[in-house]
Amino acid sequence: MALLEVDDVVVQFGGVTAVNEARFALDAGRVTGLIGPNGAGKTTCFNVITGLQKPTSGHVRYEGKDITSMQPHRRAKRGMARTFQRLEAFGSLTVRDNVRVALDIHYGLRGLLQRTPTSSVDSLLERVGIAEYAAERADSIPTGTARLLELARALAGEPKLLLLDEPSSGLDESETDDFGDLLRELAAEGRAVLMVEHDMDLVMTVCDEIHVLDFGHIIASGTPAEIRANRRVQEAYLGQADEEDHPSAVDETTVLDPVTTEIPAVR
Amino acid sequence: MSSLLSFTVLGIFTGAAYAIAASGLVLTYSTTRIFNVAHGAFGMVMAFVYWDFSQRQHIPAWISLGLVLLVVAPLVGLFVQRFVTRGLGDAPVSVSLVVTVGLFVGLIGLAQQIWPPAARSVPQFFNQAGFAIGSVFVTYHQLLTIFLSAMVAAGLFLLLNRTRVGTAMRASVDNPELLKLYGGQPGVVAALAWAIGTSLAALAGILLTPVIGLDYYDLTLLVINAYAAAMLGRLKSLPLTFAGAMTLGILQSYAVAYLPSSGDLSGMRAVIPTLFLFAVIILMPQAQLRVGQVKGIVSAPLPQVRRSLVVGAAVVVLVALLTLSLSSSDVLLAGTAATYAMVMLSLVLLTGYGGHVSLAQFTFAGVGALAWAKLDSPNLLGLFLAALIAGAVGALVALPVLRLTGLYLALSTLAFGVLMDKLVFQASFAFGFNGSMPAERLSLLGITVSDGGTYVLIMTIFFVAMAVGLLQLRRGRLGRILIAMRDSPAACGTLGLNMRWFRVALFGLSAGMAGLAGALFAGLRQTISATDFQLFASLPLLLIAVVCGVTSVTGAGIGGVFLMMLPVLQSNYPRLAGLAFVVIGFGAVALGRDPNGLANLLFALGRKLQDRLWPAVTDRMPALPSLPLPGLLNRGEEGQIGKHRHDDGPTWTDRLMDETQVVATEEVAGHGASRG
Numbered sequence: 001m002a003l004l005e006v007d008d009v010v011v012q013f014g015g016v017t018a019v020n021e022a023r024f025a026l027d028a029g030r031v032t033g034l035i036g037p038n039g040a041g042k043t044t045c046f047n048v049i050t051g052l053q054k055p056t057s058g059h060v061r062y063e064g065k066d067i068t069s070m071q072p073h074r075r076a077k078r079g080m081a082r083t084f085q086r087l088e089a090f091g092s093l094t095v096r097d098n099v100r101v102a103l104d105i106h107y108g109l110r111g112l113l114q115r116t117p118t119s120s121v122d123s124l125l126e127r128v129g130i131a132e133y134a135a136e137r138a139d140s141i142p143t144g145t146a147r148l149l150e151l152a153r154a155l156a157g158e159p160k161l162l163l164l165d166e167p168s169s170g171l172d173e174s175e176t177d178d179f180g181d182l183l184r185e186l187a188a189e190g191r192a193v194l195m196v197e198h199d200m201d202l203v204m205t206v207c208d209e210i211h212v213l214d215f216g217h218i219i220a221s222g223t224p225a226e227i228r229a230n231r232r233v234q235e236a237y238l239g240q241a242d243e244e245d246h247p248s249a250v251d252e253t254t255v256l257d258p259v260t261t262e263i264p265a266v267r
Numbered sequence: 268m269s270s271l272l273s274f275t276v277l278g279i280f281t282g283a284a285y286a287i288a289a290s291g292l293v294l295t296y297s298t299t300r301i302f303n304v305a306h307g308a309f310g311m312v313m314a315f316v317y318w319d320f321s322q323r324q325h326i327p328a329w330i331s332l333g334l335v336l337l338v339v340a341p342l343v344g345l346f347v348q349r350f351v352t353r354g355l356g357d358a359p360v361s362v363s364l365v366v367t368v369g370l371f372v373g374l375i376g377l378a379q380q381i382w383p384p385a386a387r388s389v390p391q392f393f394n395q396a397g398f399a400i401g402s403v404f405v406t407y408h409q410l411l412t413i414f415l416s417a418m419v420a421a422g423l424f425l426l427l428n429r430t431r432v433g434t435a436m437r438a439s440v441d442n443p444e445l446l447k448l449y450g451g452q453p454g455v456v457a458a459l460a461w462a463i464g465t466s467l468a469a470l471a472g473i474l475l476t477p478v479i480g481l482d483y484y485d486l487t488l489l490v491i492n493a494y495a496a497a498m499l500g501r502l503k504s505l506p507l508t509f510a511g512a513m514t515l516g517i518l519q520s521y522a523v524a525y526l527p528s529s530g531d532l533s534g535m536r537a538v539i540p541t542l543f544l545f546a547v548i549i550l551m552p553q554a555q556l557r558v559g560q561v562k563g564i565v566s567a568p569l570p571q572v573r574r575s576l577v578v579g580a581a582v583v584v585l586v587a588l589l590t591l592s593l594s595s596s597d598v599l600l601a602g603t604a605a606t607y608a609m610v611m612l613s614l615v616l617l618t619g620y621g622g623h624v625s626l627a628q629f630t631f632a633g634v635g636a637l638a639w640a641k642l643d644s645p646n647l648l649g650l651f652l653a654a655l656i657a658g659a660v661g662a663l664v665a666l667p668v669l670r671l672t673g674l675y676l677a678l679s680t681l682a683f684g685v686l687m688d689k690l691v692f693q694a695s696f697a698f699g700f701n702g703s704m705p706a707e708r709l710s711l712l713g714i715t716v717s718d719g720g721t722y723v724l725i726m727t728i729f730f731v732a733m734a735v736g737l738l739q740l741r742r743g744r745l746g747r748i749l750i751a752m753r754d755s756p757a758a759c760g761t762l763g764l765n766m767r768w769f770r771v772a773l774f775g776l777s778a779g780m781a782g783l784a785g786a787l788f789a790g791l792r793q794t795i796s797a798t799d800f801q802l803f804a805s806l807p808l809l810l811i812a813v814v815c816g817v818t819s820v821t822g823a824g825i826g827g828v829f830l831m832m833l834p835v836l837q838s839n840y841p842r843l844a845g846l847a848f849v850v851i852g853f854g855a856v857a858l859g860r861d862p863n864g865l866a867n868l869l870f871a872l873g874r875k876l877q878d879r880l881w882p883a884v885t886d887r888m889p890a891l892p893s894l895p896l897p898g899l900l901n902r903g904e905e906g907q908i909g910k911h912r913h914d915d916g917p918t919w920t921d922r923l924m925d926e927t928q929v930v931a932t933e934e935v936a937g938h939g940a941s942r943g
Contacts, residue, residue, distance in 0.1 A: 072757075089754075101751045102762050
């Protein structure tokens with residue numbers, strides 16, 4: 001049985017359909033990528049899974065239980081954690097206190113009786129590689145670091161399912177490599193990881209499986225190799241070849257090998 | 268039967284006027300996400316302008332009406348949108364509430380300053396003329412009001428559904444960022460909404476003035492009726508808002524007709540809209556956590572324990588010296604300042620740390636005072652019980668709106684304040700109508716503190732103890748969670764925090780602190796009445812707290828002294844009575860975006876002195892090995908104020924601003940590309 005099942009989820013805002021009958025499943029121990037052009041509905045999917053957005057129709061099942069209308073904090077207690085595309089770090093607390101709050105919340109009333117061990121805060125910061133920023137205020141650190149901080153904070157709850165929304169933007173190349181290794185490690189420990197990401201190198205090297213969203217529809221699912229070869233994916237990203245916005249000047253190699261290029265919609 | 272009919276006609280008339288006001292409120296809220304607490308105050312000021320035109324300057328009524336509705340009101344609306352409320356919709360709810368409460372108080376002050384209290388009246392349109400249907404007499408004024416509300420409904424429908432700018436308005440209701448993506452101009456939409464909204468407030472004010480009189484407060488507080496109606500439409504739906512307004516108008520009219528006009532229930536008639544508002548708020552569906560709140564709220568520095576103890580002791584010593592030299596009336600004022608400072612401490616917890624707004628903090632102080640007087644056990648246990656009762660009441664107010672957030676919590680405190688004001692405090696079992704109650708002074712270990720100076724000193728010790736306790740709370744686990752909830756509720760929720768009970772506890776604790784202050788105040792005055800805790804006084808309290816710095820206990824201390832001086836100034840310079848409100852109100856409008864207020868300037872000054880002077884002093888001192896710095900001058904743990912930058916370039920909060928722009932253009936490009 002899959003850890004998480006998203007079942008025909010539809011989300012409509014007014015007249016706009018942000019997610020349209022999305023359907024996919026996540027298994028423990030695997031890294032899954034969710035990619036697609038901007039505005040395809042990726043973040044809305046995350047919000048539905050974590051309970052920040054009620055779907056117009058459809059269901060979300062977690063460990064076999066229908067959690068579609070469960071409050072976000074209850075989902076977190078069951079082992080779900082996420083990071084945000086538009087950062088939600090606690091800006092006026094220090095980096096260390098950000099993680100400490102997450103641990104406090106995780107341990108809840110039990111934690112009130114015993115002190116949160118400083119060692120677990122520090123080891124989380126070290127694990128994501130931002131220990132040197134521990135004493136800084138979270139609104140003064142660079143974007144990439146703040147994203148890693150959100151990851152550390154998410155890990156404080158010992159999640160079974162980790163949802164990462166564009167985790168690598170703001171990281172340089174070597175930091176991204178380290179981050180990829182960390183993701184593999186986290187999955188190897190038995191977690192299911194779902195990642196929205198625009199860095200195709202990272203997605204193609206780290207993910208076991210990829211789902212491609214376009215206009216709220218899942219237009220393709222498969223291994224990185226399958227996605228790379230998929231014609232519809234290339235069209236979704238680059239537009240159809242005969243389109244006026246993208247005259248035939250589009251380099252043929254780009255179309256055939258999106259992996260080596262930056263996706264134009266991103267930067 | 269005929270009386271039922273005529274009360275129904277009256278109800279439809281008031282309902283129609285409420286509907287006009289409420290639709291303006293909905294229009295501005297839904298297009299700019301700013302809940303305009305001052306909506307009624309705009310209506311009040313415009314009614315005064317109309318009086319000025321039509322009665323003082325003898326401009327014909329119809330021309331005056333046209334001038335106000337089509338020229339003055341829209342211009343004021345545009346001005347306010349352009350210079351006061353622009354960008355406020357993206358700010359935390361607490362900030363936009365404080366700014367519009369500032370407008371509210373400032374406009375009342377302005378009206379009092381321009382049109383000092385005097386007997387004024389505005390006649391009905393058509394001079395009371397009317398016609399009879401059977402035994403029911405309907406004035407043309409009433410008919411006009413009903414007709415105009417129908418016109419407003421039809422006009423808004425056509426505007427929103429049949430015009431381009433109206434479509435843009437509806438789009439910005441659902442998703443302002445999406446509107447930007449598709450090339451809409453939120454600026455134009457917002458300006459238009461505020462111009463029309465202010466005009467509608469003016470129309471409602473002018474139509475109601477002949478009935479309820481030209482009064483600063485009555486007209487302003489009419490807005491609660493508009494809130495209630497607008498809430499039924501969840502601040503979005505205009506048809507539901509109209510339905511709510513009509514229901515409310517008729518209910519109120521029947522209440523006047525059929526509820527007893529004397530006894531403890533006589534207050535019921537005045538609180539129908541408030542009860543309606545409460546009921547609607549309680550029935551609101553679960554609010555969803557909003558992602559993408561504004562970050563980087565700057566917090567006041569958190570001093571070290573030793574330092575806060577030293578400063579606290581210094582304050583106590585200072586007050587002790589002061590009370591020795593004060594006259595007995597001045598001692599009373601000092602005690603009042605201490606009370607206000609303690610109530611402001613409760614706002615530091617609620618608003619400064621927690622990010623929530625209470626519009627009725629004095630009411631909780633009143634509950635504490637009432638409990639103190641009723642319990643009649645003037646010792647520490649009685650004091651504790653009084654605070655506990657106020658705290659429980661505060662928790663009860665937050666309880667029904669457990670599922671809701673910011674705005675609705677604030678509005679329910681307002682509704683609660685009106686209820687207590689009109690229904691409870693003036694009832695015979697409480698202070699009584701225009702009555703007062705005796706209250707004993709606190710006795711410690713069996714010794715009653717009869718000397719005023721000593722009592723004030725004890726109040727000061729309570730203030731310092733509360734302040735030190737608050738700082739200790741802020742340093743600990745609960746304080747961290749409070750700040751985290753303020754900075755990002757969405758992150759707290761997805762980390763597994765059940766914020767509902769936290770919110771209730773926060774309100775309870777804050778109300779308890781205010782209640783303690785109220786109980787001590789009752790002991791100070793030895794006789795208390797309902798007028799000591801009027802709802803309206805809570806608004807200047809909130810504003811002064813924000814202006815002086817609601818994120819620090821220092822700000823609360825300064826604010827307490829300020830608020831105490833306000834009535835003193837007003838009685839010394841009665842001609843400037845309105846001006847004080849203007850200064851506070853518009854001061855809060857100007858400074859409301861930075862809740863650290865004046866206290867922060869003080870801290871910055873202190874640091875500057877320390878950085879410049881202290882090294883100079885130590886340089887000249889003979890070299891003593893490892894001389895410890897005095898605790899008073901040590902920097903706080905979070906000494907840095909403001910966003911300080913990292914060497915790696917702009918911080919993510921800066922980038923967020925840029926990112927939204929970039930994403931906007933990208934998304935358009937992305938969609939264009941893939942649409943084919």
